[in-house]
Amino acid sequence: MxxxxxxxxxxxxxxxxxxxxxxxxxxxxxxxxxxxxxxxCSTVLNKYIDFIKNYYSNVHRGKHYLSMISTELFDRVYETIFKYINASKPDNAIVLTANTTSALDMTAWLMKDYEGITLVSLMEHHSNDLPHRHRGETLHFGVNKDGTLDMYDLEHKLAKHKVKLVAVTGASNVTGTINDIHKIAELAHKHGARILVDAAQILAHKQIDVKPNDDPGHIDFLAAAGHKAYAPFGSAFLFGPREVLDRV
Known part of the structure; x- marks a missing residue:
């Protein structure tokens, strides 16, 4: 209970x-x-304060004891994220960012020179909408009266246009609607597009599985932040293909 x-x-x-x-x-x-x-929560706060008080030092910038401890803990973060979202290496990578907004903006910037347009759902937070509009041609696909995504509109626009990226939230921050991101990924891949998932709202509530790269439902890009999952602010990440993220 x-x-x-x-x-x-x-x-x-x-x-x-x-x-x-x-x-x-x-x-x-x-x-x-x-x-x-x-x-x-107290467990997180106590661990955070313990690190700041007893171990904090520059990461990858020193050979002394505190720097080596800080570096080891820092490097573990990447492994923890890979494991948490069930991601595979070496074809994928993770970039740490300040928040989900910066991770989404980074994706829009990295994808701006690829051929095609970006499809963005009408239920997106501005963080997963405006960056795409500012960096190239963007079209929106609709939402049904019950608050779910209009999958027919999505598939129609995927078939009609040359699409490079589908940007969609894992769960709406307004209605709480949870989207079938793997089904959306399958549709995107069927038409030669990649998918970007804003996972800010589902990170703390639903197990995330980006699936193997050769799976039709594989999630190409995924962004999320710790401050919506009981962690301190300033901790976020972007997961994506190494060939793209290596440009950062």
Missing amino acids: LDIDYIREEFPITKKCFQVYGSTEPKNLIYLDHGASTHP
Whole structure:
């Protein structure tokens, strides 16, 4: 049975009290904006503080004890991400970024010189829409009345146009709709396009499997950030083909 009280105890922010309008007594914080950003739990905070206090040093810039420890921990991050999203090497790579927005923007920049247009769903956050518009021809595919993606519109536009990239969110930050990213990937690959998944909203809630490169449902690019998955801000990544990411 899920112990809500135990979970709340793991998050220091839940112990905060605030004076609110219309009340003479401070009220306990009830935070309902996890879709925008989550708070780190005590386990994460303690580990983070322990590292800063006892081990922090430049990464890949020194031969002394602290630098070697920091470098080893830093390098482990790549392996952890590869394992977490079930990604294979050596044909794929991971680039660490400050947030999902910068990872998505990086993908748009890396793909700008490839032939074709970019298809973007109408349920995208601006972070997965505007960068593509600024860097080349972009078309949108629709959303049904029930909030799901219009797969017929997607397939029609894939067949009609020379498409290089399909940009789609794993889950809507507005409605919570979860998209079948592997089905979308299959459609994109069928028509010679790649897929970029904004995984910011699903990273903490659904197991992600980018699948092997030779799988029709393989996810070519995937971006996500730790601050929506109970990690401190400033931690994010972009997964993608090594041949493309090596240009960074």
